[in-house]
Every structure is written in C-alpha cells, then in structure tokens.
Amino acid sequence: MTRIPRDKDNDYSAEAAASRRAFLTEQTGAALTHTARFSVDPDALRGNIENFIGVCQIPLGIAGPVKVNGEHASGEFYVPMTTTEGTLVASYNRGMRVTREAGGITVSVVDDHMQRAPVFIFANAREARQFGLWLTDNLDGVRKAAEATTRVGKLDFIQQFAAARFLYLRFNYATGDAAGQNMCGRATREACLWIAANYPGALERWVLSGNMDTDKKHSQLNTLHSRGKRVIAECVIPDALLRERLHVSAEAFFRQRGISNIGAMMAGSSNNGSHAANGIAAVFIATGQDEANVAESQSAIVHSELTEQGDLYYSITLPSLIVASYGGGTGLPTQRECLEIMGCHGQGKARKLAEIIGATVLCGELSLGAAVIADEWVSSHEQYGRNR
Structure with a gap:
C-alpha cells in the first residue's frame, strides 16, 4: 500500500x-x-x-441587497453565495428586489437549541421507566456536570423517548454563537458519566448517541422540535408588484401553492417549497458553515395566503437551520470576509446570520415559484445557466 x-x-x-x-x-x-x-x-x-x-x-457571487426586518438583522444586506449553478444568484437577486420594493421581510428566530441524544440500556422496560423518573428528579446534577465542560453551553431540558428496554434521551442545549455539535457531544458525555456514577439502580450500559439527535440528516423530530435555529421569514407582496416584477398574480401564486403542497405530500418530502437547499448551501459554503448540515437545514414549511386586498402573504419556516458566526470554519480567511460582508462575523452574530439566511431563502422561493408559474423557468436557464 x-x-x-x-x-x-x-x-x-x-x-x-x-x-x-x-x-x-x-x-x-x-x-x-x-x-x-x-x-x-x-x-x-x-x-x-x-x-x-x-x-x-468555487465561484463566489453576490446578491442583494435584501431588506431584512429582523430582531437581530435590521436593514439591507448583500449576501455572498458560492455556487456553480448558473441562474441561482440571478434568481435570488430577483426575489430580493421584489421583497425590498414590498417593504422587506420580517424574520424571527423562535427557537434555538442543539442536541445530543444518548441512549441508556436496561434489563427491561420497567427499569428504563424508573430511570426516567430518577433523571427528572436529578436534572440539576446532570445540568451541573454537563455545563462544567463549556463556557457558553447551557443545558435547558432533556426529552425522554422510551422503546423496548431502552430510554433515548435528547439533551437540548443553548450554544451561543457556535453551531455546537462538538460542544454538546462533550457536555453530554460528561453528563452521562455523572449519571452512570450516581444512578442507584441497575444500568446495563449507555451509548453517547442513539441516533435520535439525527445529526446531519433530516427527521420529522427536527421539524417538530427543531435542531439549531427555528427561523420564520414572512412578507406581504402587493399583487401589482408581483405582476410587474415576477409576471404572475397573487391569485395564481396562491393557487399553485395548494397544488404544490399536494405534490410534496404525495412525495413524502421534508420540504413543500421549491429549493431551500440552493440558497442555504450557497451561503453555507461561502461563510464556513458545516456544509453537511444542509441535510437538516433545508427542511422547510412554505405557506401563503391571499389578503383581503388581494395581495400575497408568503412565509417560509426553517425548523432546523444550523449556523454559526464563531468557531469551526467561520474564522478561515475567505469565509471570514464573506461573513464580514453581512456584518456577521464573531460573537453575538449567529442569530443575525440566521435571519439573513431565512430572508434569502424566501427570496429564492418566490423567484423560482414565479418562474415556474410564468413558464420562465427553462428560458432563464437558457439565458444564464448551463444550457446557454
């Protein structure tokens, strides 16, 4: 060899x-x-x-500005996007123009936790149940052991899931501006060692991950309970603006959303939108995020309504957006520069970055959705993309 x-x-x-x-x-x-x-x-x-x-x-382009009405990101931002797919940056740029002219996108981070999910193994289900009761009563000791390993990580709560003679636990941490997978792994290991040393019952063994943290893969559990940041982006776009810029009406957009929902449901998709992974991956690679986290982060719930005035309310929920502004690849030279374009490098900036990405993804959904409805999807690729 x-x-x-x-x-x-x-x-x-x-x-x-x-x-x-x-x-x-x-x-x-x-x-x-x-x-x-x-x-x-x-x-x-x-x-x-x-x-x-x-x-x-990898080619690096810029889209924007996107107008974000967030709690952490407020104003107009240029967004770096790394891709080899022609039309992608142009499409997001188009969506940003429309939403900017509509007054911007309101973005909210409504949950923020990272997980590690060990499994504890017992002789039978009743002993596993008894352990779960003890764990609830001794959460303070578990928390103290876990948090002793980290300056910023906080163990907020532990979920319990019983099956056969196993008790699966999902430790939920606040991780500050780091994505936190390694942080959570180290803290949870220390907590499990404390549990094994202090539990008075008969514990057969434990394993640091029972695969319910669903690290770097989609799961319905993440859609319901979140992994990383749960981000909701929403806006109202006037019908006249949709017709002028995207060549579709609010009514046509709303009608197609219902059809697309059925298609996604029949396919068993984790995303009823168009292509959240495109924008997320492009920004992730540019800014030094763990690109494998696109697997969880791309899951999305898209929703639209017609307002009483006949305009379009449009929203996207990203239940498991995993981003960091500090640590990992974010400190590498080119990645740091891309974060600095958005003012998102360093501590205290992770939620700002999450809000900008949420707004960016919504812009891409609007633009591609309109291109499909207006039958401009193929022609745009022929003009800008690899079909040229």
Whole structure:
C-alpha cells in the first residue's frame, strides 16, 4: 500500500502540501496546477482539514441587497453565495428586489437549541421507566456536570423517548454563537458519566448517541422540535408588484401553492417549497458553515395566503437551520470576509446570520415559484445557466 505523505514535525506547511500534490501527480497523472494556487496560510487550517493539498475554488457571487426586518438583522444586506449553478444568484437577486420594493421581510428566530441524544440500556422496560423518573428528579446534577465542560453551553431540558428496554434521551442545549455539535457531544458525555456514577439502580450500559439527535440528516423530530435555529421569514407582496416584477398574480401564486403542497405530500418530502437547499448551501459554503448540515437545514414549511386586498402573504419556516458566526470554519480567511460582508462575523452574530439566511431563502422561493408559474423557468436557464 502506498501511503499519503505526512510530515510528523509540521504537516500544515506549503512544503507538506506540495509533497502530497507531487505524490498525487505521480500516482494519478493529474496536474494540480489550479489546486496549488491559494493565499491561505496552511498553518491556519489546523482543526479544519487533514492531508491538505490546496484549495477547490468555487465561484463566489453576490446578491442583494435584501431588506431584512429582523430582531437581530435590521436593514439591507448583500449576501455572498458560492455556487456553480448558473441562474441561482440571478434568481435570488430577483426575489430580493421584489421583497425590498414590498417593504422587506420580517424574520424571527423562535427557537434555538442543539442536541445530543444518548441512549441508556436496561434489563427491561420497567427499569428504563424508573430511570426516567430518577433523571427528572436529578436534572440539576446532570445540568451541573454537563455545563462544567463549556463556557457558553447551557443545558435547558432533556426529552425522554422510551422503546423496548431502552430510554433515548435528547439533551437540548443553548450554544451561543457556535453551531455546537462538538460542544454538546462533550457536555453530554460528561453528563452521562455523572449519571452512570450516581444512578442507584441497575444500568446495563449507555451509548453517547442513539441516533435520535439525527445529526446531519433530516427527521420529522427536527421539524417538530427543531435542531439549531427555528427561523420564520414572512412578507406581504402587493399583487401589482408581483405582476410587474415576477409576471404572475397573487391569485395564481396562491393557487399553485395548494397544488404544490399536494405534490410534496404525495412525495413524502421534508420540504413543500421549491429549493431551500440552493440558497442555504450557497451561503453555507461561502461563510464556513458545516456544509453537511444542509441535510437538516433545508427542511422547510412554505405557506401563503391571499389578503383581503388581494395581495400575497408568503412565509417560509426553517425548523432546523444550523449556523454559526464563531468557531469551526467561520474564522478561515475567505469565509471570514464573506461573513464580514453581512456584518456577521464573531460573537453575538449567529442569530443575525440566521435571519439573513431565512430572508434569502424566501427570496429564492418566490423567484423560482414565479418562474415556474410564468413558464420562465427553462428560458432563464437558457439565458444564464448551463444550457446557454
């Protein structure tokens, strides 16, 4: 077996990266000319990547401004979007123009928790039930053990789910401006050790994750109880503005929403909208979010109504938007610059970022939905996208 070159003394250097590129060229014949061109100091990548060889450059565009009437984001913001899909930035930009002219988008973060979900295993269901009662009575001790591992994490509550001889627990934490998965894992492990040492009954064993945290995958549990931030974006768009800018009426938009709801229901989709994943992924990659969290974050509930004046009320609920303004990949040079475009880098900015992303996603839903109804979907891709 030919092993990938490593430098035991300093594996995060330009020389170490160059040795691995040379190795790959020898092994595969690939010329890594563009991969080797980067401005980032390899030493700054510790904790973000292993076996570093260079960078994968993805086009970065800008959309906006989007007008956000939030509690943390208030004003107009330009949104960086990283993608290789033609028409995507143009479509979001179109939606931003319409909602801006309509007075902006009201965005609210209505819940904010990150989870880790261990499972405790007993001889039978009754012993598991007894443990659940003890856990409720001893929550203060569990909380103290968990919170001793973190400066910002707070254990707010624990949900219990019983099945067979197992008790699945879902620890719910407030994590500040970090996404918090690692924080929650460490805190929950310490809490489980405390539980195992203090529970007076017969505990067979425990496992840190029983898979009910549904980390990096969608679940109905997340839709109902949230994972990350539950964000609701809403706006009212005058019928005349819809006709002028998007070439559809409010009534046509509302009518199609009902048809689309049935289609999503029959498909068993976790999203009754059009393409929330597009905008979320584009902003996630630009701003250093964990891109695998798109799996949970893209789940959405889209709703529309006709107002008494014949205008369109439109909203999107993102029940599990996982974002951070601090930690992880957010401190890398280009990702930090993209966060700074929106004023969202550093502590105290995570909910602001969530509100901007919520507003951005709504703009994309409006624009694509209108393109489908007006039969401009294909023609727009032919003009701007890969079909040109």
